[in-house]
Every structure is written in structure tokens, then in C-alpha cells.
């Protein structure tokens with residue numbers, strides 16, 4: 001194990017995969033000379049040269065489509081879209097082309113691309129630069145969408161994504177890049193499509209992904225000091241979605257709160273809540289609640305931005321309400337009612 | 340149409356200007372206002388009074404002033420996210436512009452948009468836009484509206500749409516040019532060529548680096564001007580606007596200048612060579628214009644000092660106003676979003692219950 005930031009884990013994984021396979025190349029705006037808008041690709045142009053690290057003009061639709069075409073011939077491009085907001089310009093190539101080709105062409109061709117892109121608000125970048133659009137992609141058959149919450153998973157899932165033969169959207173978050181954690185050395189390949197229980201608990205399950213997991217773990221720690229045992233499930237993969245893992249967790253704890261940076265209506269949380277309603281209805285002691293962003297174009301001013309974004313306080317409040325709704329007392333065990 | 344590969348400031352060849360001294364002094368004052376405002380904005384960012392992205396017009400003052408001088412109050416201006424200078428030159432109150440940067444209720448859009456989104460309908464400042472190329476189709480649409488509801492002629496309204504050199508590579512630019520060319524729309528696309536899009540030079544980004552020629556596939560005329568000379572910029576813009584008004588034809592003006600600092604205030608621009616930075620500094624339009632005005636005796640040292648003192652006071656006042664202004668109220672989070680209220684509009688803060696049956 002080596003302690004490193006999320007940013008370093010991504011950088012080292014890209015380096016390792018560039019070394020391993022000559023078909024792997026990086027493409028995107030400002031990833032070479034500028035070393036990446038968020039410095040994820042620092043040093044890679046120097047080390048691998050402009051054939052492997054391709055700086056592009058500002059042309060998201062064009063270079064994403066070019067990457068897709070090159071993948072049809074067997075290359076394995078790792079595309080950086082500077083932020084997920086700009087992926088909207090490439091969305092036709094991603095959704096109408098990359099996602100459809102294998103099925104529509106009878107399974108004869110695959111599109112092994114990775115799109116790395118950070119999402120999320122909280123940096124006062126205002127409405128067009130602060131969005132969580134991952135659900136748009138999670139909605140689309142033919143795509144895979146992963147959203148690691150820590151440096152070790154970042155390495156594991158980026159490696160898996162690059163070696164996967166399908167188009168994978170790899171969601172990053174500006175708020176995670178400096179997060180530190182232990183990362184296994186050498187080969188460390190994750191499995192796309194599996195959630196993880198990242199904290200064991202018995203009284204209530206918080207389900208989250210990406211940056212939301214960090215907040216969830218902090219809040220769970222706070223509750224532990226009050227004698228409330230919270231389990232935290234990190235979805236890690238938004239498509240495919242590991243329904244079994246979070247349903248099994250809630251069957252055990254009997255209470256669930258979903259915490260997401262995403263907007264409330266039609267969000268990731270909506271899908272989780274619907275799954276829980278179907279999968280563990282009989283075990284639930286309280287309504288499933290969601291903590292998500294207010295449904296507004298995110299304002300620039302800090303007080304408004306803070307009010308619109310889900311945070312630890314909102315999560316704490318909703319956990320308390322959920323516990324109260326089932327007359328929870330610390331020390332009692334969950335899941336005792338219907339069975 | 341000039342066709343010089345790398346036109347630079349007309350060194351030594353100071354033409355005796357036919358402009359009134361009054362106008363030239365005004366140009367200088369506006370350039371200094373933008374310069375000082377931007378420097379102060381950079382300071383305020385460092386002091387965390389301003390957040391998010393903050394892109395400055397440093398080095399582009401001559402172009403900003405020349406272009407806005409060519410516009411009539413009835414013309415429409417669309418800009419990029421590098422928009423503070425345009426807001427000021429379009430006559431928006433410096434206090435309100437600074438307050439927007441501070442995210443205050445008294446800001447030009449109530450603190451909702453911040454640095455990248457200056458807007459003032461009355462001044463026909465139709466917005467700064469943060470998505471590269473995002474402003475170009477709507478600007479073209481404004482020209483469509485003018486075409487739709489009014490006749491060509493000297494009194495016609497027109498649209499000016501700013502974009503950066505790097506932005507000429509995005510699809511929206513090319514689609515818009517084609518539509519404007521096809522439909523004869525009254526619009527001037529101004530390419531602010533500051534030689535860089537973030538860290539990428541024009542030569543590394545554009546297969547046709549003579550950007551004023553990029554309209555040729557759409558039969559749109561283009562000219563390249565020295566963006567460090569406000570008079571040259573203004574004259575080119577006046578001619579292009581005239582074409583838009585009278586002939587209802589789109590055109591391109593490419594203004595050559597240099598970005599004096601990083602892409603945004605947080606970019607140290609380490610990727611720039613020493614020579615490139617020196618070149619940018621040598622071509623700094625503000626001291627150059629001052630020197631020219633002193634030489635032409637339009638200004639003397641005393642007049643220069645007076646302008647700087649006046650501008651300092653304006654910027655001081657703007658900062659004071661911004662700093663003492665109230666934050667937007669959190670209770671108004673859901674306001675100003677939809678124009679037509681209907682039942683069941685969103686109003687929940689994070690963690691509110693989604694439904695409470697009565």
C-alpha cells in the first residue's frame with residue numbers, strides 16, 4: 001500500500017496502462033502541454049510523447065467521435081472531457097454512437113473507450129459548470145458508468161475501465177482530487193458493476209457514490225459517537241447498478257437514506273428508492289428518504305450555492321428524522337418488525 | 340482584407356489621428372478603467388472575496404474599447420466568459436459589476452451568475468457565456484430576430500458576437516456562420532485572437548490559423564486588425580456593423596492581441612515561454628496608447644495622472660459598494676427561474692420531504 005491522492009492514483013494508473021498497451025492513448029483538451037485542467041495528466045506528454053497524449057482543439061463532439069472511430073479499429077482511447085458539463089457537446093457521439101454500435105451492428109464491433117470527466121458543484125462555478133449529469137449516462141443501455149469515491153477504487157476502476165471492451169464513463173469530482181488514501185501497489189483491477197459496503201452498521205444504511213460517500217462516512221462517524229450504527233454503501237458503479245448489495249444492506253438495517261449530489265427528481269436516488277421499495281418493502285421500518293440537490297440552476301453566490309447543495313447537515317437531519325419515524329432508540333437492533 | 344501573418348503594433352509609424360482629443364482621452368480613460376478594475380478583481384480573488392472562475396481582459400483593453408465604441412446603444416452584444424471589460428465599456432455600473440463578482444444581491448444579475456455571466460438587458464449586453472461557443476448560436480438568433488422584424492438600412496440594429504481564437508474550432512461556430520451566411524443575418528463575429536486558448540496556441544489548434552479567413556467556406560468576409568489599437572479596431576467594427584445594417588451580411592473581424600496573464604486568475608501560465616510573455620508585455624496596449632497620446636500631445640502627464648486618480652476612485656468605490664452590499668437571500672433560491680408559474684414548481688431544499696399529504 002502507498003498513500004496517495006485521488007489525483008495521483010489516476011495519474012499513475014494512466015501511466016501504467018500507457019506502458020502496458022500501445023493501443024491505449026489519451027486524448028482531450030489541454031491534457032498535454034497544459035498537463036490537464038486539473039493536472040491529472042501531469043508529466044504524461046513528456047514521458048509518452050504526442051502520439052500517445054493527444055492535445056485537441058476545443059471540439060468535444062469532434063474529438064470524442066474521433067476516439068470512438070479509432071476504437072472501432074481496436075485502439076483504446078482514454079478521453080478527458082474537461083468537465084462533465086462539456087460532455088453535452090459530445091453527447092450525440094456518446095449516446096447515439098458509442099452506446100449503440102455494438103448492439104445495432106449485431107455484436108460485430110465494440111467501442112472500448114473511457115471518458116474521464118469530473119462533475120459536481122460547490123466551487124462557485126455557477127449553473128453551467130456545476131452539474132451532475134451522470135444520471136443522463138447511467139440511463140443509457142450500452143454504456144457503463146463508474147464513480148469511484150476513493151484513491152484505491154479510482155485505480156481499480158480506471159484500470160478495469162481501460163481494459164473493458166465497452167464505452168465506460170468514468171466520473172470524477174473536483175472535490176475528490178486531493179483526497180488521500182491507501183492504494184495497493186502493482187496490478188489492482190476492480191470489477192465494474194459491484195457496490196461495496198464501506199462501513200459496517202446495523203441501524204440505518206446510507207447509500208451514496210463519488211464525493212457523497214466521503215460525507216456519508218463522516219456523518220456515520222458522528223452518529224457512532226451517539227451510539228447509532230450506520231452502514232454506508234458506496235455504489236461505485238451506476239450502470240450496471242448492484243441492486244443486491246444495497247438491498248441486502250437495508251434488509252439488515254431496515255432503514256435507508258440516499259445521499260447524492262445529483263438533482264432530486266429522476267435522479268440516481270430515485271432509482272435506488274424504487275429498487276428498495278420493490279426489493280425490501282417488508283423489511284423497511286421507515287420511509288426511504290433522499291438527500292439531493294435543490295432543483296435550481298446552481299447559483300454563483302456562496303450562500304445560495306450552499307443552500308442548494310446537499311451537505312452533512314442535511315444528511316444528519318434526514319437520518320435523525322428517519323430514526324425518529326421508526327421510534328429508534330440507540331442500542332436496539334434494526335429489522336425486527338416484519339421479517 | 341489584410342493578409343499579414345503576424346501583424347504587430349504599428350511601431351514607430353504613429354499616424355496623426357484625426358479623432359477628437361476628447362474621444363481619445365475617453366478611450367484612454369476606459370482602457371485604464373478596465374485595466375485597474377481587472378487588477379483589483381485579481382486582488383479580490385486572492386483575498387477570497389471572489390470565487391469560482393475569473394477570467395480577466397488584461398491585455399485586451401484596446402479591443403474592448405474599440406469594439407464597444409463602434410456599437411450603438413440599440414445594438415446587441417454577446418460575449419465570452421472574459422466579459423468584465425465589455426460590461427464596463429457598455430456602460431454598466433462598475434459597482435454592480437464588482438458586486439456580481441462578490442456574489443452580492445446588488446450585482447448585475449443578483450449574484451446568480453458571477454464573473455462569467457454579466458448581463459444587462461437595458462444596455463443590450465446580452466451576456467457573458469461560460470460554455471465555449473455557447474454564445475454564438477444565440478447571438479446569431481438575435482440577428483435572426485432583427486432580420487425577422489425590421490428592414491435593412493442605416494438605422495437598423497445589429498449584433499456583435501465575441502469569441503476567442505480557440506473557440507473558432509467548435510462546431511457551434513461553423514454551424515452559426517453557415518446559417519448567418521445563408522440567411523443574410525446582421526451580425527459581426529469578432530474573434531479576439533489573444534494567441535492562446537488556455538495553454539494551446541492558435542497554430543496548434545486551428546488548421547487555418549489565419550482566423551479571419553475561417554468564414555470563407557461560408558462566403559463571409561473577414562478582416563484582421565491590430566487589436567492593440569482601439570481606433571483601428573473601432574473602424575473595422577464600424578465598417579462591419581454598417582455591412583450588417585445596410586447589406587444584412589455577416590462578417591468577421593479578427594483582433595490580434597496578447598493575453599497578458601494566465602487563462603484565469605489561478606493559472607500561473609508556466610507553459611508560456613519567456614519570449615512569449617515578453618512579447619505580450621511589449622505589446623501591452625495601455626502603456627502603448629498612453630505613450631502615443633503623450634507624443635501626440637493629446638494628453639500630458641498631468642492629464643494622465645488625473646485620469647488614473649479618477650479611475651482609482653471609481654474602482655475603490657466599486658469595491659466598497661460590493662463589499663458592503665448584502666448577500667442574496669437564501670429564501671429566494673427558487674425565484675427568477677421560471678417565467679410562467681405553474682403548480683408544483685420545485686421548492687424543496689436538500690433533505691426536505693418530497694411530499695406531505697394534507
Ligand SMILES: Cc1ncc(C[n+]2csc(CCOP(=O)(O)OP(=O)(O)O)c2C)c(N)n1
Nearest residue numbers: 086421469470471503504505506535536537
Ligand atoms: C465546451 C467547452 N469546452 C471547454 C471549456 C473550457 N474552456 C474554457 S475557456 C477555454 C479556452 C478558450 O480559448 P479562447 O476561445 O481562445 O478564449 P480566451 O480564453 O483566450 O479568451 C476552454 C477550453 C468550456 N468552457 N466549454
Ligand SMILES: [Mg+2]
Nearest residue numbers: 503504535536
Ligand atoms: Mg484565446
